[in-house]
Amino acid sequence: MRLICGANGGNMDRRKFILGSTSALTGGLFLPGIVGSATAQDLPAGAVASGILDALPGKRPLIKRSFRPPNYETPVSYFREAFTPNDAFYVRWHSAVPDVALADWRLRISGPGVKSEREFTHDTLRRKFKSAEVAAVNQCSGNRRGLFNPHVAGVQWGFGAMGNAVWSGVRLKDVLEDAGLTASALEVVGNGADAPTLTGPDFVKSLPMWKALDPDTLIAFEMNGEPLPTWNGAPARLVAPGWTATYWIKALADLTVTDKPFEGFWMKTAYRVPKGMFGASGFESQDTEQNSPITAIKVNSLVVDPAPGAVLERGKRIEVLGIAWDGGSGIRGIEVSLDGGKTWRDAKLQRDLGRYSWRQWRYAIKPEQAGAMTLMARAHARDGSTQTDTLVHNPAGYHHNVVQKVDYHVA
Numbered sequence: 018m019r020l021i022c023g024a025n026g027g028n029m030d031r032r033k034f035i036l037g038s039t040s041a042l043t044g045g046l047f048l049p050g051i052v053g054s055a056t057a058q059d060l061p062a063g064a065v066a067s068g069i070l071d072a073l074p075g076k077r078p079l080i081k082r083s084f085r086p087p088n089y090e091t092p093v094s095y096f097r098e099a100f101t102p103n104d105a106f107y108v109r110w111h112s113a114v115p116d117v118a119l120a121d122w123r124l125r126i127s128g129p130g131v132k133s134e135r136e137f138t139h140d141t142l143r144r145k146f147k148s149a150e151v152a153a154v155n156q157c158s159g160n161r162r163g164l165f166n167p168h169v170a171g172v173q174w175g176f177g178a179m180g181n182a183v184w185s186g187v188r189l190k191d192v193l194e195d196a197g198l199t200a201s202a203l204e205v206v207g208n209g210a211d212a213p214t215l216t217g218p219d220f221v222k223s224l225p226m227w228k229a230l231d232p233d234t235l236i237a238f239e240m241n242g243e244p245l246p247t248w249n250g251a252p253a254r255l256v257a258p259g260w261t262a263t264y265w266i267k268a269l270a271d272l273t274v275t276d277k278p279f280e281g282f283w284m285k286t287a288y289r290v291p292k293g294m295f296g297a298s299g300f301e302s303q304d305t306e307q308n309s310p311i312t313a314i315k316v317n318s319l320v321v322d323p324a325p326g327a328v329l330e331r332g333k334r335i336e337v338l339g340i341a342w343d344g345g346s347g348i349r350g351i352e353v354s355l356d357g358g359k360t361w362r363d364a365k366l367q368r369d370l371g372r373y374s375w376r377q378w379r380y381a382i383k384p385e386q387a388g389a390m391t392l393m394a395r396a397h398a399r400d401g402s403t404q405t406d407t408l409v410h411n412p413a414g415y416h417h418n419v420v421q422k423v424d425y426h427v428a
Protein backbone atom coordinates (compact mmCIF):
# COMPACT_ATOMS: atom_id res chain seq x y z
CA MET A 18 0.00 0.00 0.00
CA ARG A 19 1.59 3.18 -1.11
CA LEU A 20 0.44 6.73 -1.21
CA ILE A 21 1.64 8.68 -4.15
CA CYS A 22 1.18 12.35 -3.62
CA GLY A 23 2.18 15.05 -5.96
CA ALA A 24 2.20 18.45 -4.35
CA ASN A 25 5.85 18.65 -3.69
CA GLY A 26 7.39 19.94 -6.85
CA GLY A 27 7.67 19.29 -10.55
CA ASN A 28 9.03 16.47 -12.62
CA MET A 29 6.37 14.12 -11.34
CA ASP A 30 6.85 11.67 -14.16
CA ARG A 31 10.23 10.87 -12.69
CA ARG A 32 9.67 11.60 -9.05
CA LYS A 33 6.99 10.14 -6.92
CA PHE A 34 6.63 10.56 -3.23
CA ILE A 35 5.40 7.98 -0.83
CA LEU A 36 5.00 9.87 2.40
CA GLY A 37 4.49 13.57 2.39
CA SER A 38 6.11 16.29 4.38
CA THR A 39 3.79 18.75 6.10
CA SER A 40 3.42 20.55 2.82
CA ALA A 41 3.11 17.62 0.51
CA LEU A 42 -0.26 16.03 0.97
CA THR A 43 -3.10 16.68 -1.39
CA GLY A 44 -4.22 13.17 -2.16
CA GLY A 45 -5.74 10.73 0.24
CA LEU A 46 -4.25 10.34 3.63
CA PHE A 47 -2.75 7.02 4.44
CA LEU A 48 -2.30 6.34 8.12
CA PRO A 49 -0.34 3.28 9.06
CA GLY A 50 -2.14 1.18 11.60
CA ILE A 51 -1.20 1.67 15.19
CA VAL A 52 0.03 -1.83 15.91
CA GLY A 53 0.92 -1.32 19.49
CA SER A 54 2.34 1.23 21.84
CA ALA A 55 5.28 1.20 24.13
CA THR A 56 6.75 3.27 26.84
CA ALA A 57 10.41 3.99 26.31
CA GLN A 58 11.22 3.10 29.87
CA ASP A 59 14.90 3.83 29.54
CA LEU A 60 14.31 7.50 28.85
CA PRO A 61 13.84 10.17 31.49
CA ALA A 62 10.52 11.85 32.01
CA GLY A 63 9.96 14.58 29.46
CA ALA A 64 9.70 14.92 25.75
CA VAL A 65 10.74 11.41 24.87
CA ALA A 66 9.20 9.53 27.77
CA SER A 67 6.80 7.71 25.50
CA GLY A 68 6.76 6.52 21.97
CA ILE A 69 4.12 5.01 19.76
CA LEU A 70 5.09 1.91 17.81
CA ASP A 71 3.86 2.26 14.30
CA ALA A 72 4.61 0.29 11.11
CA LEU A 73 5.51 2.03 7.85
CA PRO A 74 4.92 -0.13 4.74
CA GLY A 75 7.69 -2.72 4.55
CA LYS A 76 8.96 -1.93 8.04
CA ARG A 77 8.42 -3.59 11.36
CA PRO A 78 6.87 -1.41 14.05
CA LEU A 79 9.29 1.40 14.91
CA ILE A 80 9.04 4.25 17.40
CA LYS A 81 7.28 7.13 15.69
CA ARG A 82 8.68 10.59 16.37
CA SER A 83 6.85 12.26 13.48
CA PHE A 84 4.78 11.03 10.56
CA ARG A 85 5.28 13.84 8.04
CA PRO A 86 8.12 13.87 7.37
CA PRO A 87 8.68 10.28 8.50
CA ASN A 88 11.00 10.11 11.51
CA TYR A 89 10.94 6.65 13.07
CA GLU A 90 13.51 5.20 15.42
CA THR A 91 14.57 1.62 16.00
CA PRO A 92 13.61 -0.02 19.30
CA VAL A 93 16.82 -0.83 21.18
CA SER A 94 15.94 -4.54 21.33
CA TYR A 95 16.93 -4.85 17.63
CA PHE A 96 20.49 -3.86 18.53
CA ARG A 97 21.01 -7.36 19.95
CA GLU A 98 21.91 -8.31 16.40
CA ALA A 99 25.31 -7.39 15.00
CA PHE A 100 23.64 -5.86 11.96
CA THR A 101 20.33 -4.09 12.16
CA PRO A 102 17.66 -5.74 9.98
CA ASN A 103 16.68 -3.53 7.04
CA ASP A 104 13.03 -3.67 7.98
CA ALA A 105 13.85 -2.46 11.50
CA PHE A 106 16.32 0.22 10.42
CA TYR A 107 15.45 3.75 11.53
CA VAL A 108 14.02 6.26 9.07
CA ARG A 109 14.75 9.97 8.94
CA TRP A 110 13.63 12.38 6.22
CA HIS A 111 13.39 16.16 6.04
CA SER A 112 10.85 15.98 3.23
CA ALA A 113 8.46 13.73 1.36
CA VAL A 114 10.09 10.42 0.45
CA PRO A 115 10.96 10.14 -3.25
CA ASP A 116 10.13 6.86 -4.91
CA VAL A 117 12.59 6.47 -7.78
CA ALA A 118 12.48 3.31 -9.90
CA LEU A 119 15.86 1.73 -10.50
CA ALA A 120 15.27 1.73 -14.26
CA ASP A 121 14.66 5.49 -14.24
CA TRP A 122 17.53 6.27 -11.95
CA ARG A 123 20.37 8.44 -13.23
CA LEU A 124 23.42 9.77 -11.44
CA ARG A 125 24.80 13.03 -12.82
CA ILE A 126 28.30 14.28 -12.00
CA SER A 127 29.11 17.88 -12.90
CA GLY A 128 30.45 21.16 -11.60
CA PRO A 129 33.55 23.35 -11.91
CA GLY A 130 35.60 20.70 -10.09
CA VAL A 131 35.24 18.01 -12.77
CA LYS A 132 36.95 17.81 -16.13
CA SER A 133 34.04 16.17 -17.93
CA GLU A 134 30.45 15.66 -16.89
CA ARG A 135 29.07 12.17 -16.53
CA GLU A 136 25.69 10.53 -16.37
CA PHE A 137 25.28 6.92 -15.32
CA THR A 138 22.44 4.47 -15.16
CA HIS A 139 22.54 1.76 -12.53
CA ASP A 140 23.78 -0.74 -15.14
CA THR A 141 26.54 1.44 -16.55
CA LEU A 142 27.74 2.39 -13.10
CA ARG A 143 27.86 -1.18 -11.84
CA ARG A 144 29.50 -2.45 -14.99
CA LYS A 145 32.16 0.22 -15.07
CA PHE A 146 33.26 0.29 -11.42
CA LYS A 147 34.48 -2.31 -8.99
CA SER A 148 32.14 -3.28 -6.17
CA ALA A 149 33.02 -2.26 -2.65
CA GLU A 150 31.45 -2.73 0.76
CA VAL A 151 31.83 -1.43 4.27
CA ALA A 152 30.29 -2.29 7.62
CA ALA A 153 29.35 0.99 9.24
CA VAL A 154 27.14 2.57 11.86
CA ASN A 155 24.63 5.01 10.42
CA GLN A 156 23.83 7.44 13.24
CA CYS A 157 21.74 10.57 13.02
CA SER A 158 23.49 13.69 14.33
CA GLY A 159 20.56 14.17 16.68
CA ASN A 160 20.46 10.67 18.12
CA ARG A 161 19.57 11.00 21.87
CA ARG A 162 18.52 14.64 21.45
CA GLY A 163 15.42 13.84 23.49
CA LEU A 164 17.68 13.23 26.50
CA PHE A 165 19.04 16.78 26.44
CA ASN A 166 18.54 18.79 29.58
CA PRO A 167 17.90 21.66 29.14
CA HIS A 168 15.68 20.56 26.28
CA VAL A 169 16.58 21.58 22.73
CA ALA A 170 14.31 21.84 19.70
CA GLY A 171 14.34 19.21 16.96
CA VAL A 172 13.20 15.61 16.55
CA GLN A 173 13.13 14.21 20.08
CA TRP A 174 15.10 11.04 19.40
CA GLY A 175 15.80 8.48 22.07
CA PHE A 176 18.59 5.91 21.62
CA GLY A 177 17.43 4.42 18.32
CA ALA A 178 18.23 6.96 15.59
CA MET A 179 21.04 4.66 14.54
CA GLY A 180 21.78 1.24 13.11
CA ASN A 181 24.65 -0.90 11.87
CA ALA A 182 24.74 -2.42 8.39
CA VAL A 183 26.98 -3.71 5.64
CA TRP A 184 26.68 -1.20 2.81
CA SER A 185 27.65 -2.15 -0.73
CA GLY A 186 27.95 -0.42 -4.06
CA VAL A 187 30.78 1.43 -5.76
CA ARG A 188 33.41 3.82 -4.44
CA LEU A 189 32.58 7.52 -4.75
CA LYS A 190 36.29 8.01 -5.41
CA ASP A 191 36.24 5.81 -8.54
CA VAL A 192 33.27 7.66 -9.99
CA LEU A 193 34.80 11.09 -9.30
CA GLU A 194 38.15 10.08 -10.78
CA ASP A 195 36.39 8.81 -13.87
CA ALA A 196 34.95 12.30 -14.40
CA GLY A 197 38.39 13.71 -13.60
CA LEU A 198 38.99 16.27 -10.87
CA THR A 199 40.39 19.71 -11.56
CA ALA A 200 43.08 21.25 -9.37
CA SER A 201 40.47 23.55 -7.82
CA ALA A 202 38.05 20.77 -6.76
CA LEU A 203 37.07 21.59 -3.15
CA GLU A 204 33.81 19.89 -2.08
CA VAL A 205 31.50 17.20 -3.44
CA VAL A 206 27.85 18.21 -3.13
CA GLY A 207 25.27 15.44 -2.98
CA ASN A 208 21.61 16.06 -3.80
CA GLY A 209 18.82 13.52 -3.57
CA ALA A 210 15.59 13.25 -5.56
CA ASP A 211 13.66 14.84 -2.70
CA ALA A 212 12.44 18.39 -3.09
CA PRO A 213 12.21 21.44 -0.82
CA THR A 214 9.18 21.66 1.47
CA LEU A 215 7.19 24.72 2.46
CA THR A 216 9.09 24.81 5.72
CA GLY A 217 12.58 23.90 4.58
CA PRO A 218 14.99 24.15 1.66
CA ASP A 219 16.07 21.17 -0.43
CA PHE A 220 18.22 18.75 1.56
CA VAL A 221 21.68 19.03 0.02
CA LYS A 222 25.01 18.31 1.70
CA SER A 223 28.67 18.54 0.81
CA LEU A 224 31.76 16.55 1.73
CA PRO A 225 35.37 17.75 1.74
CA MET A 226 37.49 16.26 -1.03
CA TRP A 227 39.50 14.02 1.33
CA LYS A 228 36.36 12.38 2.71
CA ALA A 229 34.80 12.00 -0.75
CA LEU A 230 38.02 10.33 -1.95
CA ASP A 231 38.28 8.00 1.04
CA PRO A 232 38.08 4.44 -0.36
CA ASP A 233 35.43 3.60 2.28
CA THR A 234 33.06 6.35 1.12
CA LEU A 235 30.51 4.66 -1.13
CA ILE A 236 27.61 5.12 -3.44
CA ALA A 237 25.63 2.24 -1.97
CA PHE A 238 22.79 0.30 -3.58
CA GLU A 239 22.44 -2.38 -0.95
CA MET A 240 22.42 -2.77 2.77
CA ASN A 241 22.91 -6.15 4.40
CA GLY A 242 22.86 -7.79 0.97
CA GLU A 243 19.44 -6.47 -0.09
CA PRO A 244 18.50 -3.45 -2.18
CA LEU A 245 18.07 -0.35 -0.02
CA PRO A 246 14.50 0.08 1.20
CA THR A 247 12.91 3.22 -0.26
CA TRP A 248 12.77 4.59 3.28
CA ASN A 249 16.54 4.25 3.51
CA GLY A 250 17.43 5.78 0.19
CA ALA A 251 16.76 3.51 -2.80
CA PRO A 252 18.03 3.29 -5.46
CA ALA A 253 21.34 4.67 -4.15
CA ARG A 254 22.69 6.63 -1.22
CA LEU A 255 25.98 8.05 -0.09
CA VAL A 256 27.70 6.21 2.75
CA ALA A 257 30.24 8.33 4.59
CA PRO A 258 31.46 5.91 7.26
CA GLY A 259 32.41 7.46 10.58
CA TRP A 260 30.51 10.66 9.87
CA THR A 261 27.01 11.29 11.15
CA ALA A 262 24.26 10.26 8.76
CA THR A 263 23.35 13.78 7.67
CA TYR A 264 25.98 13.33 4.92
CA TRP A 265 24.57 9.98 3.78
CA ILE A 266 22.38 11.48 1.05
CA LYS A 267 19.51 9.15 0.12
CA ALA A 268 17.89 8.72 -3.29
CA LEU A 269 21.09 10.25 -4.63
CA ALA A 270 20.57 12.03 -7.95
CA ASP A 271 23.34 14.58 -8.44
CA LEU A 272 26.94 15.05 -7.49
CA THR A 273 28.42 18.50 -8.05
CA VAL A 274 32.11 19.08 -7.49
CA THR A 275 32.58 22.70 -6.46
CA ASP A 276 35.59 24.97 -6.33
CA LYS A 277 34.01 27.03 -3.52
CA PRO A 278 32.48 26.16 -0.16
CA PHE A 279 28.90 25.02 -0.75
CA GLU A 280 26.49 27.50 0.84
CA GLY A 281 23.24 25.55 1.18
CA PHE A 282 21.11 25.93 4.31
CA TRP A 283 21.82 22.40 5.56
CA MET A 284 25.56 23.11 5.50
CA LYS A 285 25.84 26.79 6.43
CA THR A 286 23.05 27.12 8.96
CA ALA A 287 22.00 23.69 10.17
CA TYR A 288 24.08 20.75 11.43
CA ARG A 289 26.64 22.98 13.14
CA VAL A 290 28.39 22.84 16.49
CA PRO A 291 30.14 25.65 18.39
CA LYS A 292 33.71 26.05 17.19
CA GLY A 293 36.16 23.92 19.16
CA MET A 294 33.54 22.34 21.45
CA PHE A 295 34.07 18.89 19.93
CA GLY A 296 37.55 19.31 18.47
CA ALA A 297 38.54 19.97 14.87
CA SER A 298 35.86 19.24 12.27
CA GLY A 299 38.19 18.03 9.53
CA PHE A 300 36.09 20.13 7.17
CA GLU A 301 38.02 23.43 7.04
CA SER A 302 36.24 24.89 4.03
CA GLN A 303 33.02 24.85 6.08
CA ASP A 304 34.45 26.15 9.39
CA THR A 305 33.66 29.71 10.46
CA GLU A 306 34.87 31.81 13.40
CA GLN A 307 31.81 30.77 15.39
CA ASN A 308 31.09 27.20 14.45
CA SER A 309 31.88 24.07 12.48
CA PRO A 310 29.83 21.47 10.67
CA ILE A 311 29.14 18.36 12.72
CA THR A 312 31.27 15.62 11.19
CA ALA A 313 32.66 12.48 12.88
CA ILE A 314 30.65 10.39 15.32
CA LYS A 315 31.85 10.58 18.94
CA VAL A 316 32.76 7.44 20.84
CA ASN A 317 29.67 5.99 22.46
CA SER A 318 28.13 2.83 23.89
CA LEU A 319 24.73 1.42 24.70
CA VAL A 320 23.45 -1.31 26.97
CA VAL A 321 21.14 -3.48 24.89
CA ASP A 322 20.20 -6.40 27.10
CA PRO A 323 18.78 -6.69 29.71
CA ALA A 324 16.68 -3.62 28.96
CA PRO A 325 16.80 -0.81 31.50
CA GLY A 326 14.22 -1.42 34.21
CA ALA A 327 14.43 -5.20 33.91
CA VAL A 328 13.98 -7.31 37.02
CA LEU A 329 17.06 -9.51 37.56
CA GLU A 330 17.01 -12.71 39.55
CA ARG A 331 19.08 -12.57 42.73
CA GLY A 332 22.08 -14.91 42.70
CA LYS A 333 21.67 -15.74 39.03
CA ARG A 334 24.57 -15.11 36.67
CA ILE A 335 23.63 -13.28 33.50
CA GLU A 336 25.51 -11.61 30.69
CA VAL A 337 24.85 -7.99 29.91
CA LEU A 338 25.07 -7.32 26.17
CA GLY A 339 26.01 -3.95 24.77
CA ILE A 340 27.50 -2.20 21.77
CA ALA A 341 30.20 0.46 21.35
CA TRP A 342 31.28 2.53 18.35
CA ASP A 343 33.10 5.67 17.32
CA GLY A 344 33.97 7.66 14.21
CA GLY A 345 36.22 4.99 12.80
CA SER A 346 39.31 4.74 14.98
CA GLY A 347 37.78 1.57 16.39
CA ILE A 348 36.88 0.49 19.92
CA ARG A 349 39.80 -0.22 22.24
CA GLY A 350 37.81 -1.26 25.28
CA ILE A 351 34.66 -1.06 27.35
CA GLU A 352 34.54 -0.73 31.09
CA VAL A 353 31.61 -1.43 33.36
CA SER A 354 30.95 -0.06 36.84
CA LEU A 355 28.45 -1.42 39.33
CA ASP A 356 29.28 1.06 42.10
CA GLY A 357 28.36 4.38 40.57
CA GLY A 358 31.66 4.88 38.79
CA LYS A 359 34.06 4.27 41.69
CA THR A 360 35.57 1.13 40.18
CA TRP A 361 35.54 -0.12 36.61
CA ARG A 362 36.20 -3.53 35.10
CA ASP A 363 36.73 -4.50 31.49
CA ALA A 364 33.90 -6.01 29.51
CA LYS A 365 34.64 -8.69 26.89
CA LEU A 366 34.81 -7.29 23.40
CA GLN A 367 33.20 -9.47 20.76
CA ARG A 368 34.34 -9.95 17.18
CA ASP A 369 35.77 -6.95 15.34
CA LEU A 370 33.51 -6.38 12.31
CA GLY A 371 35.48 -3.41 11.00
CA ARG A 372 36.47 -0.07 12.42
CA TYR A 373 33.28 1.70 11.30
CA SER A 374 31.01 -1.03 12.60
CA TRP A 375 29.85 -1.12 16.16
CA ARG A 376 31.50 -3.65 18.43
CA GLN A 377 29.39 -5.90 20.60
CA TRP A 378 30.52 -6.48 24.20
CA ARG A 379 29.47 -8.72 27.06
CA TYR A 380 29.83 -8.45 30.80
CA ALA A 381 28.82 -11.14 33.27
CA ILE A 382 27.08 -10.09 36.47
CA LYS A 383 25.64 -12.03 39.39
CA PRO A 384 23.60 -9.66 41.52
CA GLU A 385 23.69 -10.81 45.15
CA GLN A 386 21.74 -8.02 46.81
CA ALA A 387 18.03 -7.47 46.42
CA GLY A 388 16.87 -4.00 45.48
CA ALA A 389 17.99 -1.30 43.09
CA MET A 390 21.12 -1.78 41.04
CA THR A 391 22.79 0.56 38.56
CA LEU A 392 25.16 -0.43 35.78
CA MET A 393 27.36 2.05 33.95
CA ALA A 394 29.29 1.41 30.73
CA ARG A 395 32.05 3.53 29.25
CA ALA A 396 33.70 3.01 25.86
CA HIS A 397 37.26 3.93 24.91
CA ALA A 398 38.23 4.47 21.30
CA ARG A 399 41.60 3.71 19.76
CA ASP A 400 42.15 7.43 19.18
CA GLY A 401 42.25 7.89 22.98
CA SER A 402 38.81 9.47 23.31
CA THR A 403 36.21 8.31 25.79
CA GLN A 404 32.58 9.07 26.64
CA THR A 405 31.74 12.15 28.71
CA ASP A 406 30.52 12.04 32.32
CA THR A 407 28.24 15.02 31.80
CA LEU A 408 26.43 16.38 28.79
CA VAL A 409 28.30 18.75 26.50
CA HIS A 410 25.30 20.95 25.83
CA ASN A 411 25.00 22.51 22.38
CA PRO A 412 22.08 24.31 20.73
CA ALA A 413 21.23 21.68 18.13
CA GLY A 414 21.39 18.69 20.48
CA TYR A 415 24.24 16.75 18.87
CA HIS A 416 26.90 14.31 20.09
CA HIS A 417 25.14 13.00 23.19
CA ASN A 418 27.66 10.44 24.42
CA VAL A 419 27.21 10.68 28.17
CA VAL A 420 28.07 7.49 30.07
CA GLN A 421 24.78 5.62 30.40
CA LYS A 422 23.43 4.67 33.84
CA VAL A 423 21.12 1.69 33.58
CA ASP A 424 18.83 0.89 36.48
CA TYR A 425 17.77 -2.68 37.21
CA HIS A 426 15.80 -4.19 40.03
CA VAL A 427 17.13 -7.33 41.72
CA ALA A 428 14.55 -9.65 43.32
Ligand SMILES: Nc1nc2c(c(=O)[nH]1)N[C@H]1C(S)=C(S)[C@@H](COP(=O)(O)O)O[C@H]1N2
Nearest residue numbers: 107108109110111157209249262265266267
Ligand atom coordinates in the same frame (compact mmCIF):
# COMPACT_ATOMS: atom_id res chain seq x y z
N1 LIG B 1 17.83 12.81 0.30
C1 LIG B 1 17.92 12.84 1.64
N2 LIG B 1 18.92 12.18 2.22
C2 LIG B 1 19.04 12.18 3.58
C3 LIG B 1 18.13 12.90 4.39
C4 LIG B 1 17.06 13.59 3.74
O1 LIG B 1 16.23 14.22 4.38
N3 LIG B 1 16.98 13.54 2.36
N4 LIG B 1 18.32 12.91 5.76
C5 LIG B 1 19.67 12.61 6.25
C6 LIG B 1 19.73 12.40 7.68
S1 LIG B 1 19.73 13.78 8.65
C7 LIG B 1 19.85 11.15 8.23
S2 LIG B 1 19.99 10.96 9.92
C8 LIG B 1 19.91 9.94 7.39
C9 LIG B 1 18.94 8.88 7.89
O2 LIG B 1 19.14 7.68 7.20
P1 LIG B 1 18.08 6.51 7.24
O3 LIG B 1 16.70 7.10 7.06
O4 LIG B 1 18.45 5.54 6.21
O5 LIG B 1 18.18 5.89 8.61
O6 LIG B 1 19.64 10.23 6.04
C10 LIG B 1 20.26 11.38 5.54
N5 LIG B 1 20.06 11.47 4.13
Ligand SMILES: [Mo]
Nearest residue numbers: 157158159263
Ligand atom coordinates in the same frame (compact mmCIF):
# COMPACT_ATOMS: atom_id res chain seq x y z
MO1 LIG C 1 20.01 13.13 10.93
